[in-house]
Amino acid sequence: MIRYTIIGAGPVGTLMGLLLAQRGHPVRLIERRADPRGAPPPAGRSINLALAARGLKAIEQAHLFERVAPHIIAMPGRMLHELNGALQFLPYGQNEREVIYAVGRDRLGATLIEAAAAHPGIELQFETRCLDLDPVAATLTLRDERSGATHCEPFEIALAADGAGSAVRAALAAQGYTRVREVPLAHDYKELTIPARGAAGNGATWALEPHALHIWPRGGYMLIALPNVDGSFTATLFLARDGDPGFDRLAGDLSVRELFAQQFADAARLMPDLEGQFRAHPQGQLGTLYCQGWQAAGRVLLLGDAAHAIVPFHGQGLNCGLEDCRLLDQLLQQHGAPAEALRRFEAERRPDTDAIAAMALENYVEMRDAVRSTQFAQRQRLAAEFERAFGGRFIPRYSMVMFHPEIPYREAQRRGAEQERLLDAFVQRFDYGSLHPPGLIYAQQLLQAAGL
Numbered sequence: 001m002i003r004y005t006i007i008g009a010g011p012v013g014t015l016m017g018l019l020l021a022q023r024g025h026p027v028r029l030i031e032r033r034a035d036p037r038g039a040p041p042p043a044g045r046s047i048n049l050a051l052a053a054r055g056l057k058a059i060e061q062a063h064l065f066e067r068v069a070p071h072i073i074a075m076p077g078r079m080l081h082e083l084n085g086a087l088q089f090l091p092y093g094q095n096e097r098e099v100i101y102a103v104g105r106d107r108l109g110a111t112l113i114e115a116a117a118a119h120p121g122i123e124l125q126f127e128t129r130c131l132d133l134d135p136v137a138a139t140l141t142l143r144d145e146r147s148g149a150t151h152c153e154p155f156e157i158a159l160a161a162d163g164a165g166s167a168v169r170a171a172l173a174a175q176g177y178t179r180v181r182e183v184p185l186a187h188d189y190k191e192l193t194i195p196a197r198g199a200a201g202n203g204a205t206w207a208l209e210p211h212a213l214h215i216w217p218r219g220g221y222m223l224i225a226l227p228n229v230d231g232s233f234t235a236t237l238f239l240a241r242d243g244d245p246g247f248d249r250l251a252g253d254l255s256v257r258e259l260f261a262q263q264f265a266d267a268a269r270l271m272p273d274l275e276g277q278f279r280a281h282p283q284g285q286l287g288t289l290y291c292q293g294w295q296a297a298g299r300v301l302l303l304g305d306a307a308h309a310i311v312p313f314h315g316q317g318l319n320c321g322l323e324d325c326r327l328l329d330q331l332l333q334q335h336g337a338p339a340e341a342l343r344r345f346e347a348e349r350r351p352d353t354d355a356i357a358a359m360a361l362e363n364y365v366e367m368r369d370a371v372r373s374t375q376f377a378q379r380q381r382l383a384a385e386f387e388r389a390f391g392g393r394f395i396p397r398y399s400m401v402m403f404h405p406e407i408p409y410r411e412a413q414r415r416g417a418e419q420e421r422l423l424d425a426f427v428q429r430f431d432y433g434s435l436h437p438p439g440l441i442y443a444q445q446l447l448q449a450a451g452l
């Protein structure tokens with residue numbers, strides 16, 4: 001059996017290792033950080049993520065859903081917080097299955113690592129950093145993070161899941177295999193904690209509705225909050241690096257407390273230590289990574305964020321990386337020789353990762369701005385009515401991305417654009433009226449004309 005070496009034991013590397021080990025391959029997972037099992041979560045950085053159908057399907061493929069399930073919280077819709085404090089709940093889908101889930105990043109990571117550690121075919125090597133890789137000689141340069149000692153090792157197949165700052169990608173780029181273009185976003189982010197009400201472990205409850213993704217959309221910027229299982233929320237402020245308001249000004253004349261009191265008053269009241277957290281927590285940067293040449297010499301492949309990091313506004317970066325694992329597993333099954341599967345992976349997958357990169361950027365404008373308009377809610381209602389009336393022929397784009405892993409991202413993007421044109425035409429004649437005849441008949445004609 002071929003032995004796989006995986007660089008990076010984040011969620012993507014670990015899930016890929018589990019899928020390969022379940023097919024009988026010996027796997028070695030190399031991770032620069034210390035073993036996360038049993039370690040307390042880093043203070044003030046209980047960062048969480050939205051997990052959706054694509055990620056869950058890959059987790060199910062590795063038979064891990066039961067292990068992950070206790071750590072997830074269903075979020076069936078967005079809770080909009082208006083400036084005057086009014087709340088508006090906008091459901092994401094049509095039924096109780098069309099929900100997304102909040103999950104703690106550390107909890108998810110530790111759960112996958114525990115499963116990998118329990119598998120006899122997987123060897124875990126922590127505190128080992130990959131410094132370099134030579135695809136032709138098939139060697140890795142590794143450094144022991146405790147002793148600082150460096151050594152070289154051979155590998156058969158290397159899968160690089162070492163994240164957005166991938167050292168393997170840098171090595172491949174330096175050797176001419178890979179071309180990389182990074183497009184930074186002009187907006188940064190800051191994570192803050194809304195503490196639980198009551199003592200931890202002793203009837204602690206959430207200070208906001210836990211079954212919702214909370215958004216404070218303010219046009220050019222926004223605050224969001226996702227629930228954690230311990231009763232807290234992780235809130236994230238997305239704001240221009242420089243501007244009015246911008247992170248640069250928060251350090252100067254406009255204080256953090258002022259901005260929050262003016263724009264996010266209900267959230268500010270729930271964060272007594274707002275300024276302290278703001279000072280202590282890092283200001284994170286965001287961007288999109290466009291990379292070509294994911295594969296080298298038929299024995300090295302980039303996966304997950306290492307190949308295609310995106311901005312977080314569709315909640316799909318991790319979902320997309322976990323889907324990479326399921327699809328690569330499928331390709332490896334189809335091709336006897338892994339070299340062929342590795343070569344085909346980028347050709348099959350990059351049109352989809354390019355599509356989700358574009359949709360994730362578009363969704364920032366939707367989340368921080370468009371959701372505020374009455375027209376947005378009306379259009380969402382009309383789209384949901386179309387979906388109910390026409391079954392699989394019309395599915396809102398958000399739903400295709402979040403709830404329909406059988407529809408590739410590029411297809412969701414293409415159909416989404418067709419559907420937008422169709423809704424425009426419908427609204428021109430019937431405004432945001434309902435789909436009763438004669439609207440229904442016109443809608444049918446539009447669908448037919450659009451080839452949907």
Ligand code: FAD
Nearest residue numbers: 008010012032050130162163304305312315316317318319
């Ligand atoms: P990582 O999670 O980055 O894991 C890489 C691993 O490799 C790490 O463990 C690292 O220590 C290790 N490593 C790195 N370099 C080396 C080296 N040289 N040698 C050895 N090991 C190394 N995605 C979603 O799906 N939903 C969301 O709601 C969401 N929200 C997000 C919010 C924010 C603010 C951000 C920044 C991202 C968000 N994402 C979200 C994206 C998501 O976090 C990433 O897509 C995901 O973590 C990628 O997983 P990965 O395993 O490819 O990389």
